[in-house]
């Protein structure tokens with residue numbers, strides 16, 4: 001565990017920015033900062049408009065930090081999460097690339113097995129990520145090991161309601177299997193393919209129902 005020195009707001013302001021991702025209205029700047037001989041990722045909402053920074057900004061920082069702290073020690077989770085201030089958090093950089101930057105055929109099936117284990121270990125600590133269908137949130141490190149990032153939209157698993165907890169876990173696993181099928185077409189076994197298909201079917205139904213619901217609402221408004 002690193003204690004000193006750690007990134008601070010002053011250091012951030014004094015350092016020329018190296019961006020991993022640029023913020024938009026409700027998205028943080030994600031920057032790379034060197035401190036104490038280590039590279040750190042800093043997620044910073046202070047660049048967002050005041051009303052965003054003080055609402056979702058604060059909220060996202062608090063909840064992402066909470067998830068990272070709860071998941072420490074699991075292989076595949078960035079280390080040393082800490083809060084810079086109400087609007088920014090930092091954790092150690094992972095040398096590697098996001099999964100969406102790899103061409104078809106990469107990474108290997110072993111990578112996806114390790115990714116599945118990391119996701120199951122996260123569930124065992126009581127957290128569902130819910131944004132793993134976005135392959136920008138899965139990193140492949142220099143030794144081809146998976147890392148999960150971006151816990152802004154995580155939820156605690158409702159253990160008191162097992163069917164819902166299972167559905168949330170399946171949403172995460174469907175993200176793993178979707179990426180696996182995209183990278184290595186035709187290599188998913190029957191049970192993983194079945195889970196992916198059932199989550200996809202449920203999503204399709206849910207999205208369609210959403211559109212129909214909106215249509216009905218729009219119709220009702222027009223008739224008024």
Ligand SMILES: Nc1ncnc2c1ncn2[C@@H]1O[C@H](COP(=O)(O)OP(=O)(O)O)[C@@H](O)[C@H]1O
Pocket residue numbers: 020021027028030041043078091092093094095096098136137139149150151152
């Ligand atoms: N620990 C890390 N190591 C390497 N790259 C990272 C790390 N954390 C974030 N990144 C890069 O920054 C991008 C944005 O980070 P992320 O936490 O997903 O924020 P958001 O999607 O909310 O902008 C990622 O897709 C990845 O490319």
Ligand SMILES: [Mg+2]
Pocket residue numbers: 136137150
């Ligand atoms: Mg992201």
